[in-house]
Amino acid sequence: AQKVTQAQTEISVVEKEDVTLDCVYETRDTTYYLFWYKQPPSGELVFLIRRNSFDEQNEISGRYSWNFQKSTSSFNFTITASQVVDSAVYFCALSDFTTSGTYKYIFGTGTRLKVLA
């Protein structure tokens, strides 16, 4: 069954520390897409990144970087030199085909990141 697991429920770090958020997924598909979303205290989910299953290149965007490893079914997210504004809940998601031939997005339970000043 398709599933996204974020084992870390909550992480607290001190500002300027690096932090990695883990995401492990399960799917039968050979073609799929993985996503990370951020949900700040204001509540609205914001898209961060998308990765397709054929592209295992790591990606860096400013202080954010993502490590996709098909061999371990993981898509981890690292924030370098964390800042208080990074405090939010982060969700990993998988776009997967359904039995009816369409696709839908499945979310993990999220990791709450608290960055302390």
Added chain:
Amino acid sequence: DTGVSQDPRHKITKRGQNVTFRCDPISEHNRLYWYRQTLGQGPEFLTYFQNEAQLEKSRLLSDRFSAERPKGSFSTLEIQRTEQGDSAMYLCASSLDSREGHLFFGPGTRLTVL
């Protein structure tokens, strides 16, 4: 581009009452999704539309829930005979019709059933 909007933002109702929420997606997006999010959990899929066709419904969606998207534009989610367990944030999202398209979320409607 005004983003995805939802109305109302908050709804308090008594058990047994019916409630209806509205979602206006980004205008060029033909896919529209409804999710439910409870405290400490990720968004749970409820249903989605491609244009006006409802293509998938979660087993979470009991007979008391119904969604429509007339003319493939805005969508409504109705909950009949609300129960306290229906209390949650109801999120609407839209996307382009491609698997790689990511979801654009609205601000959500927070439902409290007393």
